[in-house]
Amino acid sequence: MIKQGQVIKIISGFFDVVSKNKIYRLRASGTLRDNNLIPIVGDYVEFKNDLLLTKVKERKNFLIRPKVANIDLVAIIVSLSEPKFSSLLLDRFLAIIESQNISTLIIFTKSDLGNNKPYYDYLSQNFNCLLINNKDKDFDWNKIKDNFKNKLTVFTGQTGVGKTSTLNNLLNKNEKTNEISKSLGRGKHTTRVIEIFFDQDIRIIDTPGFSSLEINLSKLELAHSFFDFKEWSKKCKFSTCIHYKEIDCEVKRNYQNNILLKSRYENYIKMLLEAKD
Ligand SMILES: Nc1nc2c(ncn2[C@@H]2O[C@H](COP(=O)(O)OP(=O)(O)O)[C@@H](O)[C@H]2O)c(=O)[nH]1
Ligand SMILES: [Mg+2]
Ligand SMILES: [Zn+2]
Structure with missing residues (x-):
């Protein structure tokens, strides 16, 4: 019988899958392994005979x-x-x-x-x-x-x-x-x-803690990943504004008028200078 569940843990080649509040310890099928479709924690999967993991469903994100x-x-x-x-x-x-x-x-x-x-x-x-x-x-x-x-x-x-x-x-x-x-x-x-x-x-x-994080985004991607800038940036003169040296920038205006948290803009500029062009 085929069952469905979610992978909650991976230990030495075994996959712990929870299905209807029960935990099953499974192996990945040869087909999955041959096709490099190895499940990760959080994957929704199908398994059979309470033993063999046969299918990884499409990921929403990872x-x-x-x-x-x-x-x-x-x-x-x-x-x-x-x-x-x-x-x-x-x-x-x-x-x-x-x-x-x-x-x-x-x-x-x-x-x-x-x-x-x-x-x-x-x-x-x-x-x-x-x-x-x-x-x-x-x-x-x-x-x-x-x-x-x-x-x-x-x-x-x-x-x-x-x-x-x-x-x-x-x-x-x-x-x-x-x-x-x-x-x-x-x-x-x-x-x-x-x-x-x-x-x-x-x-x-x-997750294990870590103390530093590298930003792997381009400057424009970084600008877009500051969600709080999104609405404001519609009022910037340039649609490609990265809120740095451009004139007539709504984000900078909000920074100067204390609507935007000072530290948040200053941290943004620090990250911007590290980001790729
Ligand atoms: N005073 C205080 N100590 C806390 C609080 N939360 C965690 N701790 C302590 O901070 C230390 C690290 O906590 P832990 O949960 O292991 O942090 P983790 O490394 O992020 O998992 C432990 O000594 C906890 O008892 C809190 O709200 N107040
Ligand atoms: Mg911890
Ligand atoms: Zn701007």
Whole structure:
């Protein structure tokens, strides 16, 4: 009998597939392997005899690092303190994800430790934002959970910002977290295998943290990946405006008039100077 499911984990050549709340450990068929159609985490697949994975369905989208498919939402986790909040790092994450047309949610963690201004800054710019405290036993997780229902969400962000802690709180799990090493000011990487964790209708992929991100976009692609510039750029004099040295630029006007977050424009220019022509 043919069944359908989603790949939640890959370990030493086996594919764990969830189908109707049951997990099956499968092998890829010879045909799939011969044609280099090896499934990745997030793939919707068909399998037979509870044993053999026979078909990978068309992907809605996929990311290369981490290698995952069919993502509905990328949650960028940033901490307000420990590690220190960096708007440049956040704007890099946003550009990379929005350039692939995937919805984003920014989760600001450690509201108990830091100055919460960055959260209100991004909220004022109409980003989807959450402010959370993983240490607060009385925190209302039920309200937060609505953001993740019936979605495959990828957690990304620097090591030590609280990705695993947030996942544990959302899914009632007990995955190992990173204790911050005070001397280095950053945690060790403990998350290794890419895996979908789930509880009822919430599916989340935790990813290893990484601390730098290269932008592989052209200057125009970068300009287009700043979603908040999109409406404004219609009022720029040139349709190819990259909001830098051009005259009569609405984005720059909004920057000068404090409608656009100062740091966001300045980070954009930093990335623009790194991007290809
Ligand atoms: N004070 C405080 N500490 C937090 C919060 N969230 C996570 N942590 C701590 O930050 C450290 C790193 O958390 P972890 O979830 O492993 O981060 P990850 O590397 O992004 O997965 C751990 O010591 C957590 O207990 C928070 O909201 N407030
Ligand atoms: Mg972690
Ligand atoms: Zn412009």
